[in-house]
Amino acid sequence: MIRIKYFPGNSLLHRLDPRTKFLLVVLFIVVEVAFLDLRLLILPFVASILLYVSARIPWKEVKGTWKFIAAILGLITLANMFFTFVGSNIPNPHIIAQFQVAFLNFKITAEGLSLAAGALMRYFSLTIVTMCLVNTTDPGLYAPALAKLKVPYKGAFVVDLAMRYIPLYADDLETTMNAQMARGYKVNARGGWFASILNTVPLIVPVAINAMLSIYDVADAMELRAFGAEKTRTWYRTVSFQHRDYVAIAILLSMLCLAVYLKTKFPTYWVPIWPKPA
């Protein structure tokens, strides 16, 4: 099952201020959006893997999650490669293979493969970096970090509470699925799209309604502790930049400069030279 939660540890990523890790994610988004060249996309891809490995997250705990994510990414990349317009605006594509299924004509082109590989690396890099943030950041530190970034405290609380609830609801979903399967529920329903939608009801309804019924209890508990009584508030736990954060931010900004330089040198897509069929 999917494990999107904090794993306590003492790695450098664990010890970094959450704001530094927010910057890391934002920087990766910027770089991944800017880079189009497949060769350049390898750099953030490798960097993200090294970062994740350095966090020493127990592989046994997250193996299932990564298998699931790999399946999603593989499926979406394949679907987009075959069924969409990816690479269709490149003139004179190098066709590697083409085949017909029913009335649909599918073409595999070198350009399409190159773009698909780039997209796959882009998705993986960003997912890995996001997991670096979530797996190494104590949920109790999101709100103080966001408050330090001048996010209004009620907004910070929404994110803080949501990040606390995500692993709980993931567990609820797993428990509900097991309970329903014990009653004969089948995940893959037969009978078409309509049946598939109705098949989600035994999972979505119990988890959602149970969660919604707790809203008033949590709100009451917060109000009893005077939440919302003042326009500002302080936090029991706080975050502050250490030397390592300044060093990390300096490294991140230098990498951003390098990325800008590389973008000017390799501004567009790159397609591997493909031998023409004899």
Next chain:
Amino acid sequence: MKESFFSTKQIVAMAVGTALYAVLTIPFNTLPIFSAGGPITVRPTVAIPMLFGFVFGPITGFVSGLIGNILSDFFSFGAFYWNWDIGNGLLGAVPGIAYFVIKRTDWTKARTLLIAAVLAVVASVVGIGFAAMTDYIFQIGLSTMDAAMAEFVAAAGTDAVNGLILTPILLYAYARATTGRARRV
């Protein structure tokens, strides 16, 4: 009189809606829409922000859809598309109209459930229409109007059908579950 959109209850509802939408959506991100141009998937869970909009108002619905979509996309494929996040926010905001006009004691009535279904369809057209058109206007992966229209029809169609069926079911289930409970409606 309606309470503040940023009361403690609304803040918790935003967090719960966000977490629910993110968690329940991730398993359904394995169902891609083939005619769309990016990582766009069939999501029965669009009913979650729609329900939160209907029950807790447009702001809570919008935040649940917006942040829930950001988180589920990040955890599924690390993607960040601001216009699709806003589009998902609109999926929750539009049914919020009902928050102002429908009494909570009427939630189990057939007319209310029909309104929930209609609002789900309108929300899908507005939300996905915004996302698909901004994809075209800002050239986010789509270069032609035809591609944007194909994306709109596929994504809005699936979201509308999912919302049409599931939002009334969830609303009815919530209304029944809260019957007889103090301060639950």
